[in-house]
Amino acid sequence: MAKERKAGEVVALKNIRMDNKKEGDGEAxxxxxxxxxxxxxxxxxxDAKDPVQRANLVLDLAELMxxxxYLTPKDIVEGSTNLNLAFVAQIFHQRNGLSTDNKKISFTEMMTDDEQMFREERCFRLWINSSGITSYVNSLFEDVRNGWVLLEVLDNIFPGSVNWKQAT
Incomplete structure (x- = not known):
């Protein structure tokens, strides 16, 4: 059941529950x-060749974490769906693999509320300008104030939804 792996071979796990159930040896x-x-x-x-022995070693490792x-080596080898799913959830509850390194904080986490507001305004302004309307928006809050640009965008998205004879 256990596959022979070459030294340094990268193993890709697509779905740990299904990979373990398919192999039934706890290798995943x-x-x-x-x-x-x-x-x-x-x-x-x-390195353990016996699936039950490997499953037991996996459970010992999990206890160290x-x-x-509550899972037995037999449950791992037989691929008990619910118990294995609970086991995976517990593993990721203890260790999720996310870095706690403060040096790797993303740009959006460092942004202040004003910067985020500016970013959202910029995205909305770019979306309006790319929608194919005749007006051009430089400043979202100033250029949209009278509602004309919004009517153009609305009519562009839903043609005929604006009665231009009544719009002033």
């Missing part, structure tokens, strides 16, 4: 736990 869990908790990882987990042990 072993790779996941080795990535999420490298300080607890052991090469013996991936403070995951409660």
């Amino acid at each position: 869990y072993a790779y996941l736990l080795n990535v999420l908790a490298p300080e607890h990882c052991s090469p013996a987990t991936l 403070d995951c409660k042990r």
